[in-house]
Amino acid sequence: DAKTTQPNSMESNEEEPVHLPCNHSTISGTDYIHWYRQLPSQGPEYVIHGLTSNVNNRMASLAIAEDRKSSTLILHRATLRDAAVYYCILRGSQGNLIFGKGTKLSVKP
C-alpha cells in the first residue's frame, strides 16, 4: 500500500481557514485519496475523498495536485469542534484503509 506523509501537528485559530497537507508521492493511478478525522474518544469519521479533481462537501474541500503526489484538506472556517486527528489515506478499489499517524489539529478560541 502506498504511504502518506503528514505533519504531526498543526494549530489554527477559530473561524480561520485551515489547510492540512498530505504528501503521497508513490500514489498509483487507481488510488483514491481519503480523509478521515478522529475526535477525542470517538471512532474515525469520514471527511472527504477524491481521485483526480478537487472535491467539495459540507464539511471540507479537497485540493489534489495535478500530478496527484500531494493533496490538501481545507476546512474553510475552523471551529473548536474541528479539533481532531486528521488522517490522509490512500485506498485502492480493492484495498482497505491504512491509517498513518495523522495530523493533530488544535483550534484556539
Add this chain to the structure above:
Amino acid sequence: KAGVTQTPRYLIKTRGQQVTLSCSPISGHRSVSWYQQTPGQGLQFLFEYFSETQRNKGNFPGRFSGRQFSNSRSEMNVSTLELGDSALYLCASSFSAGYTEAFFGQGTRLTVV
C-alpha cells in the same frame, strides 16, 4: 438511520482468556472491517469481511479471528489474550468493499490484566 453498534463498550479480561467482540453494521451495509487502536501503534487494520467472506487480512497473529453472518453482523475473537492486546477495537461498515465511505462505531475498549 442507526449507526454502527459495537458491543460491549468496555471489557476487562485476564491474560490467557479469550474474548468475542460484536459489531452490527449500518442497515444495508455488507462490508465490515476491524481495526485495533493503541497509543503506540495507532490504528492498525485487522481484517475485512464482505458477504460473509474475508477479503483482506492485516498482519496480526492467528489468535485474532473474525467472521461475518448472513445479516452482515460481524464478530471478532481473540484467543489466549496477552497484555499487549489491550486496545480500542473499532469496527467500520461500508455499503460495499473498496473505495466507498466507511462508518466507524465507537469501539470496544479491551483491557487485559
